[in-house]
Amino acid sequence: MAECDNFGAHVTEQxxxxxxxxxxxxxACSNCREQTEMFNGAGSxxxxxxxxxxx
Numbered sequence: 001m002a003e004c005d006n007f008g009a010h011v012t013e014q015x016x017x018x019x020x021x022x023x024x025x026x027x028a029c030s031n032c033r034e035q036t037e038m039f040n041g042a043g044s045x046x047x048x049x050x051x052x053x054x055x
Contacts, residue, residue, distance in 0.1 A: 004029035019043035 002016040003009060009031040020026040021044040028042045 002026070004031065007032040021045070 002011050002013045004011055004026050006026075006028050009029055011026065011029050015029070016024070016026045019029070019038055025046070026043050027046045028038065030038060033042045
């Protein structure tokens with residue numbers, strides 16, 4: 001089962017494949033980032049990862 005490496009929330013394999021970095025690391029998901037941020041690459045860039053409480 002795929003999960004967000006920042007938040008630990010369950011995501012689908014397809015979601016992880018689309019939004020993760022080239023090495024497969026998902027630095028953020030829609031549970032810890034807004035969907036707009038995900039479309040702008042938040043899941044693939046470690047410097048943009050945040051904890052849920054930091055929103």
